[in-house]
Amino acid sequence: MQLANAKAIGIIAAIVVVAAIIGVAAMSAGANPVPTPASVESEKLAVVTSVAPITNIVRNVGGDRIQLTGLVPEGVNSHTFELAPSDSIAVGKADLVIINGLHLETDIERVAQAAGKPDLQILRLADSTITRDQWVFDFSFPEEGGDPNPHLWLNVAHAIKYAQLVRDKLVEMDPGNADYYRANADRYLALLQRLDQGIMASVQTIPAEQRKLLTYHDSWAYFAPRYGMKVIGAVQPSDFGEPTPQEVASIIDQIRQEKVPAIFASEVFQSKVVDQIAKEANVQVVETLRDDALPGNAGEPGHTYVGMMLENMRNMIVPLGGNVDALSDIDPADTYTGDL
Numbered sequence: 001m002q003l004a005n006a007k008a009i010g011i012i013a014a015i016v017v018v019a020a021i022i023g024v025a026a027m028s029a030g031a032n033p034v035p036t037p038a039s040v041e042s043e044k045l046a047v048v049t050s051v052a053p054i055t056n057i058v059r060n061v062g063g064d065r066i067q068l069t070g071l072v073p074e075g076v077n078s079h080t081f082e083l084a085p086s087d088s089i090a091v092g093k094a095d096l097v098i099i100n101g102l103h104l105e106t107d108i109e110r111v112a113q114a115a116g117k118p119d120l121q122i123l124r125l126a127d128s129t130i131t132r133d134q135w136v137f138d139f140s141f142p143e144e145g146g147d148p149n150p151h152l153w154l155n156v157a158h159a160i161k162y163a164q165l166v167r168d169k170l171v172e173m174d175p176g177n178a179d180y181y182r183a184n185a186d187r188y189l190a191l192l193q194r195l196d197q198g199i200m201a202s203v204q205t206i207p208a209e210q211r212k213l214l215t216y217h218d219s220w221a222y223f224a225p226r227y228g229m230k231v232i233g234a235v236q237p238s239d240f241g242e243p244t245p246q247e248v249a250s251i252i253d254q255i256r257q258e259k260v261p262a263i264f265a266s267e268v269f270q271s272k273v274v275d276q277i278a279k280e281a282n283v284q285v286v287e288t289l290r291d292d293a294l295p296g297n298a299g300e301p302g303h304t305y306v307g308m309m310l311e312n313m314r315n316m317i318v319p320l321g322g323n324v325d326a327l328s329d330i331d332p333a334d335t336y337t338g339d340l
């Protein structure tokens, strides 16, 4: 009996195995195969971006129907960033590369062009947002160097244009998800409009003679004219090194003349020179302005472009004598709807 049982079990086992093989074969040959998560992922438009704020803007439009890779790690100097070999592979596999442009990401552009994929598209957001005669050159980005100040995204009106450009490109390249991208963009654009208006109102609370920015890293060239502030200077020279003693002396003179209550260092660029300037000119130094690193940690609601701008406004407007009440009810969290 035991032998017969063993035999029976063996036959049943064989039937199960054969059935399983037939089942697998039937599934893969079937007219309507059930897609596995892996195949869904590979069907998504592969999008590669550069700095974190731009990655976050793209995420809010593309949601989870694009496969998104941000290349510049947060806290890394985006102006001198160079790709690692693994990043080059991501660029080579991409359908679409979305960068700021205005010569910020020359290394990504070089790799994208070298990938030799005729259908790989590159969307340069800043180049599509302003014309050449609107480029800003200044102390840190001098005209003779040929590279304009690239920091358009700190002007929320420009960030709105970025989101619209991203929406239009995703709709063009992936029309099957057009409605989804448009609905995401509508919600996100409404949030950006509120942010833009809130910053406008908040800057108005700074006494007029104090609406002046002296920063270490020169990120505010496009922000200032939008919101009625004036960039009176930047400390960082065009080679991203330290200024000369003569340059430091003239900055100190300027701060005394302009009577600004605070000057601004940057989260990414640590500099002892700013502390020295603040001490000699007897002004407060705020160390926390950021242009390409999002606050907090991934997954937290404030770890977004909007969250970065809200934090920047608190750190900028309050030390200059204003308040950010007009921004207090803005939720910085991502607004895209997920499928899962």
Ligand SMILES: [Zn+2]
Pocket: 078, 079, 151, 217, 219, 291, 292
């Ligand atoms: Zn920067």
